Amino acid sequence: MKIAVLPGDGIGPEIVAQAVKVLEALRADGAKLEMETAPIGGAGYDAAGDPLPEATLTLAREADAVLLGAVGGPQYDTLDRPLRPERGLLRIRKELNLFANLRPALLYPELAGASSLKPEVVSGLDIMIVRELTGDVYFGQPRGIEVRPSPTGGSERVGFNTMLYSESEVRRVAHVAFGIAMKRGRKLCSVEKANVLECSELWKEVMIEVSKDYPEVELSHMYVDNAAMQLIRAPKQFDTIVTGNIFGDILSDAASMLSGSIGMLPSASLDAHDKGMYEPIHGSAPDIAGRNLANPLATILSAAMMYRYTFADLATADRIENAVKKVIAQGLRTGDIWTEGTRKVSCSEMGDAVVAAL
Amino acid sequence: MKIAVLPGDGIGPEIVAQAVKVLEALRADGAKLEMETAPIGGAGYDAAGDPLPEATLTLAREADAVLLGAVGGPQYDTLDRPLRPERGLLRIRKELNLFANLRPALLYPELAGASSLKPEVVSGLDIMIVRELTGDVYFGQPRGIEVRPSPTGGSERVGFNTMLYSESEVRRVAHVAFGIAMKRGRKLCSVEKANVLECSELWKEVMIEVSKDYPEVELSHMYVDNAAMQLIRAPKQFDTIVTGNIFGDILSDAASMLSGSIGMLPSASLDAHDKGMYEPIHGSAPDIAGRNLANPLATILSAAMMYRYTFADLATADRIENAVKKVIAQGLRTGDIWTEGTRKVSCSEMGDAVVAAL
Ligand SMILES: CC(C)[C@H](C(=O)O)[C@@H](O)C(=O)O
Ligand SMILES: CC(C)[C@H](C(=O)O)[C@@H](O)C(=O)O
Numbered sequence: 001m002k003i004a005v006l007p008g009d010g011i012g013p014e015i016v017a018q019a020v021k022v023l024e025a026l027r028a029d030g031a032k033l034e035m036e037t038a039p040i041g042g043a044g045y046d047a048a049g050d051p052l053p054e055a056t057l058t059l060a061r062e063a064d065a066v067l068l069g070a071v072g073g074p075q076y077d078t079l080d081r082p083l084r085p086e087r088g089l090l091r092i093r094k095e096l097n098l099f100a101n102l103r104p105a106l107l108y109p110e111l112a113g114a115s116s117l118k119p120e121v122v123s124g125l126d127i128m129i130v131r132e133l134t135g136d137v138y139f140g141q142p143r144g145i146e147v148r149p150s151p152t153g154g155s156e157r158v159g160f161n162t163m164l165y166s167e168s169e170v171r172r173v174a175h176v177a178f179g180i181a182m183k184r185g186r187k188l189c190s191v192e193k194a195n196v197l198e199c200s201e202l203w204k205e206v207m208i209e210v211s212k213d214y215p216e217v218e219l220s221h222m223y224v225d226n227a228a229m230q231l232i233r234a235p236k237q238f239d240t241i242v243t244g245n246i247f248g249d250i251l252s253d254a255a256s257m258l259s260g261s262i263g264m265l266p267s268a269s270l271d272a273h274d275k276g277m278y279e280p281i282h283g284s285a286p287d288i289a290g291r292n293l294a295n296p297l298a299t300i301l302s303a304a305m306m307y308r309y310t311f312a313d314l315a316t317a318d319r320i321e322n323a324v325k326k327v328i329a330q331g332l333r334t335g336d337i338w339t340e341g342t343r344k345v346s347c348s349e350m351g352d353a354v355v356a357a358l
Numbered sequence: 359m360k361i362a363v364l365p366g367d368g369i370g371p372e373i374v375a376q377a378v379k380v381l382e383a384l385r386a387d388g389a390k391l392e393m394e395t396a397p398i399g400g401a402g403y404d405a406a407g408d409p410l411p412e413a414t415l416t417l418a419r420e421a422d423a424v425l426l427g428a429v430g431g432p433q434y435d436t437l438d439r440p441l442r443p444e445r446g447l448l449r450i451r452k453e454l455n456l457f458a459n460l461r462p463a464l465l466y467p468e469l470a471g472a473s474s475l476k477p478e479v480v481s482g483l484d485i486m487i488v489r490e491l492t493g494d495v496y497f498g499q500p501r502g503i504e505v506r507p508s509p510t511g512g513s514e515r516v517g518f519n520t521m522l523y524s525e526s527e528v529r530r531v532a533h534v535a536f537g538i539a540m541k542r543g544r545k546l547c548s549v550e551k552a553n554v555l556e557c558s559e560l561w562k563e564v565m566i567e568v569s570k571d572y573p574e575v576e577l578s579h580m581y582v583d584n585a586a587m588q589l590i591r592a593p594k595q596f597d598t599i600v601t602g603n604i605f606g607d608i609l610s611d612a613a614s615m616l617s618g619s620i621g622m623l624p625s626a627s628l629d630a631h632d633k634g635m636y637e638p639i640h641g642s643a644p645d646i647a648g649r650n651l652a653n654p655l656a657t658i659l660s661a662a663m664m665y666r667y668t669f670a671d672l673a674t675a676d677r678i679e680n681a682v683k684k685v686i687a688q689g690l691r692t693g694d695i696w697t698e699g700t701r702k703v704s705c706s707e708m709g710d711a712v713v714a715a716l
Contacts, residue, residue, distance in 0.1 A: 086553050116591055121474045137495070137521055138554055145556050150526060159560030160522040163495055166506070167514040193604070195444045196496055198503050202517030225611040232590060232615045233474055246551070250608055253583040257590045 001311060002034045004063035006056065009042040009076075009085060010284025011294035011347075012069025018296035018351025019067060019303045022320060025355045031316070036063070040092065041071025041085035041284075051088025057095055065310040066096075066277040067303060070284035085284075094134050098269035098277055099169070100176040101133040101248065102305070105235075105255035105265065110328050111337055114260030122235060122258055128184060129241045129255055130177040131248025132169065133269055136199075138245045140164035163199045165244065170203050172272060174210035177242035181217045185239035189220045191227045191247055203244060224251070231255055256281050263295030263336040266302035268309050276310045278302035288335075292346045295334040297324055300354055323357035330357075359669060360392045362421035364414065367400040367434075367443060368642025369652035369705075370427025376654030376709025377425060377661045380678060383713045389674070394421070398450065399429025399443035399642075409446025415453055423668040424454075424635040425661060428642035443642075452492050456627035456635055457527070458534040459491040459606065460663070463593075463613035463623065468686050469695055472618030480593060480616055486542060487599045487613055488535040489606025490527065491627055494557075496603045498522035521557045523602065528561050530630060532568035535600035539575045543597035547578045549585045549605055561602060582609070589613055614639050621653030621694040624660035626667050634668045636660035646693075650704045653692040655682055658712055681715035688715075 005020060007013040020035065027033045038056040039047040047053060051071070060066050071085035081087070092098075107115065107125040115122050140162030150156040181188040190207040192200035204221055211219040222230065224247045230237060231251065235258050243251060256265050265281040280298030288294055304320035307313045332353050333342045345353065363378060365371040378393065385391045396414040397405040405411060409429070418424050429443035439445070450456075465473065465483040473480045498520030508514040539546040548565040550558035562579055569577040580588065582605045588595060589609065593616050601609060614623050623639040638656030646652055662678035665671045690711050691700045703711065 081559075084553070090554070116475055116479045118474055118476055140518065143556050145560050148524070150524065152526070156525040157560055158522055158524040159555075159557040160498065160520060161555045161557045162518055163521055164516055164518040166508065166516040168508060168510070193607075195442070196448070197517075197519045198501050199517040199519045201439075202503050202515055225607045228586065228608045228612040229615040229620075232612055233618075247608075249551075249583045250586045250605075254586040254590055254612065257587040260591075262587075 001032060001065070002036070002063045003306070004060045004066045005035050005037040006040040006060070006066060006068045007037065007043070008040050008069040008071040008284060009073045010070055010286045010289040012071070012284055014290070014292060014347050015280065015294050015296040015299040016067060016069040018347060018354070019299040021351045021355055022300050022303055022358065025358055026316065040068065041088045042073050042076040044088055045076065045079065045083055045085070051083060051085050052091045057092065060092060060096060064275060065306050067306065068277055068279035069299065070280065070282065072284045073286045090138065092277065093269060094139060096275065096277065097134060097271045099132060099134040100173050100270045101131040102180070102268040102270065102309070103129045103131060103252040103256065103265070103281060105129065105252070105258055107259045108261065108264060108328055111259070111261045111264065113339055114337060115258060116260060117258055125235055125258060127235065127238045127241065127255055128180055129243070129248060129252040130173065130180060131252055132173045132244050135165055135169045136245035137161045137163040163197065163246070165199050165203055167202065167206055170206040171210055173242065174207050176270065177240060178210060178214040178217050181240040182214065186217050187220070187239035188217050189222055189227070189238055189241050191222050191224050191241055191243040191251065193224050194221070195223060207242070227251055228254060231258065261337050263334065264297050264301070266298050266305050268302070268305040270309060274310050274312070276306065278306045292348055293335050294347045295336050296347050296351050300324060300351070319358060323354045326357040327353045359390060359423070360394070360421045361664070362418045362424045363393050363395040364398040364418070364424060364426045365395065365401070366398050366427040366429040366642065367431045368428055368644045368647040370429070370642055372648070372650060372705050373638065373652050373654040373657040374425060374427040376705060376712070377657040379709045379713050380658050380661055380716065383716055384674060398426065399446045400431050400434045402446050403434060403437065403441055403443070409441060409443050410449045415450065418450060418454060422633060423664050425664065426635055426637035427657065428638065428640065430642045431644045448496065450635065451627060452497060454633065454635065455492060455629045457490060457492040458531050458628045459489040460538065460626040460628065460667070461487045461489060461610040461614065461623070461639060463487065463610070463616055465617045466619065466622060466686055469617070469619045469622065471697055472695060473616060474618060475616055483593055483616060485593065485596045485599065485613055486538055487601070487606060487610040488531065488538060489610055490531040490602050493523055493527045494603035495519045495521040521555065521604070523557050523561055525560065525564055528564040529568055531600065532565055534628065535598060536568060536572040536575050539598040540572065544575050545578070545597035546575050547580055547585070547596055547599050549580050549582050549599055549601040549609065551582050552579070553581060565600070585609055586612060589616065610639070619695050621692065622655050622659070624656050624663050626660070626663040628667060632668050632670070634664065636664045650706055651693050652705045653694050654705050654709050658682060658709070677716060681712045684715040685711045
């Protein structure tokens with residue numbers, strides 16, 4: 001198995017180094033793993049003038065899986081739009097056809113205090129959000145900023161994007177979502193805005209069609225505004241959620257904040273053949289970068305997801321996840337999840353502890 | 359002053375009746391008010407085969423302000439799309455040019471327990487969301503469902519909508535939002551997704567241009583995914599928020615849920631001449647309709663907003679709001695906000711109590 005390791009910017013290199021430690025420990029144990037590192041995001045721009053350098057994309061294409069840190073930083077904010085770090089991220093998703101983004105929102109009982117929600121509202125929280133990642137208003141054509149005649153005479157600029165889903169795009173992510181719901185609580189909630197948008201109307205229709213193939217899964221439908229409310233009011237009503245790219249961007253961030261410990265949450269972005277890119281949900285945290293303070297657990301748990309979804313090696317996935325649970329149970333905490341009575345450790349100490357707990 | 363009273367569906371007639379009681383009490387006190395009732399939503403369909411009957415629209419055009427209850431109900435869910443209750447709502451917004459939707463998210467100290475968030479996270483919460491209401495992907499052209507060639511050969515359906523903002527649309531809602539921020543904490547946060555969408559890029563540029571006219575207001579920018587997180591993590595960081603139609607739909611519902619008592623929250627939708635439509639944020643609640651159980655306070659507070667924004671009579675607006683505070687302080691509660699130790703009252707009893715407290 002070949003892994004393309006893309007540390008990216010900010011805390012990216014530090015947290016990825018810890019996940020690599022874990023992977024190396026597994027290799028020392030006999031796992032056949034090859035790893036190769038390449039720059040992406042701001043680091044790609046610095047190295048090759050491109051947030052997704054050609055060589056990085058080639059490596060990612062050849063690899064079985066990609067491990068990504070995070071991209072972005074204030075020093076890149078003034079670059080031309082196509083050169084900005086986020087563009088590298090959007091392009092690699094699209095180029096590798098990673099249409100299914102899996103974002104778990106999970107509460108670790110020991111960290112319940114970190115949530116801004118009442119303990120009884122979030123205790124035991126375990127939601128999986130499946131976000132479509134290569135369509136919608138993110139990629140729809142036409143798009144741009146143009147000068148057009150203005151209704152009051154004269155002319156003015158308009159900015160526009162196209163929200164668009166085709167049947168086949170909805171169908172393939174629907175199958176992924178139903179498949180995941182089958183392995184979880186068999187409840188799938190499809191979120192859209194079909195009372196207003198034709199794009200959502202088609203989404204909903206195709207979800208209903210695909211549901212015929214999964215009679216054991218209970219499919220429900222919810223408007224996105226209501227879903228945002230329900231995630232706050234009573235998040236435990238959800239098991240698996242499936243939604244489009246932009247609604248998924250918003251709702252999955254909201255859901256990940258429910259636990260209060262976003263430094264713990266991994267994600268997977270899969271293509272049709274279980275090739276995947278794995279990355280923490282959190283960002284590049286430029287404010288603490290390079291100080292060995294970041295929480296590497298979301299990245300380490302992303303490596304676990306890699307074993308689960310791309311390598312289909314559930315035992316090793318469980319092994320990594322159990323090691324993380326163990327260090328949490330031992331009371332080790334990086335600064336972001338530290339509370340009175342627990343032991344504050346650095347990013348690399350946390351990585352070492354997980355390796356020891358493997 | 360002429361008010362078009364549009365009760366709508368579900369609990370609409372019951373809650374509007376209580377607000378009308380309050381307005382009648384003010385009239386008995388000398389206020390010059392004329393009120394005329396007309397059907398909208400499902401009631402419009404039942405009466406005239408149209409969720410926005412021509413006569414209702416004419417009345418609303420002639421009136422200085424519109425008081426709306428709520429629209430929608432399960433019996434209308436199978437109607438053709440253009441006949442559904444929501445379409446009446448979307449059309450009246452557009453026809454009356456009600457481009458600025460003001461949605462306060464406010465916590466009543468006595469009701470803090472109803473929130474799913476920890477008391478310290480929401481105590482003193484007071485956010486005003488200004489949502490653009492007549493543009494964006496809600497109304498952009500082209501839109502539809504079409505058969506197009508599929509990438510794998512053959513053809514398939516695609517559903518599409520156009521997310522679009524013109525400079526002038528952004529500018530006018532920006533002026534409303536800066537004006538409101540001036541009267542509040544002088545902090546305005548503009549929410550968009552300018553790292554991905556051109557439509558948002560133009561939005562952000564125009565916000566920055568307009569901010570030059572309001573040097574006392576501190577303008578900040580936030581991506582919509584981050585805003586959804588921050589509303590959950592630390593909502594009190596916000597004073598006034600301005601955003602587009604679809605992001606505003608999602609975020610204002612999320613914000614209104616922070617208080618846990620959505621039955622308390624009013625809204626205003628204004629045109630360029632302070633004409634407005636006033637309605638509670640909550641929906642038509644078909645499950646409790648006709649049983650005198652609904653909370654009329656959001657509708658009564660909508661009447662207070664009418665005095666504040668359309669009639670520019672701040673004293674009367676304060677008078678209504680103080681009467682509502684008084685009945686809450688007296689311990690009166692409808693079922694949705696009832697807790698041990700308070701007195702449960704019906705919808706009409708609550709209306710009577712507010713009239714008595716005026
Ligand atoms: C950085 C940005 C382009 C990206 C997105 O909007 O998809 C991020 O918010 C995410 O969710 O991965
Ligand atoms: C009913 C629906 C069309 C409407 C909207 O999306 O604007 C509602 O959610 C609202 O926020 O007033």
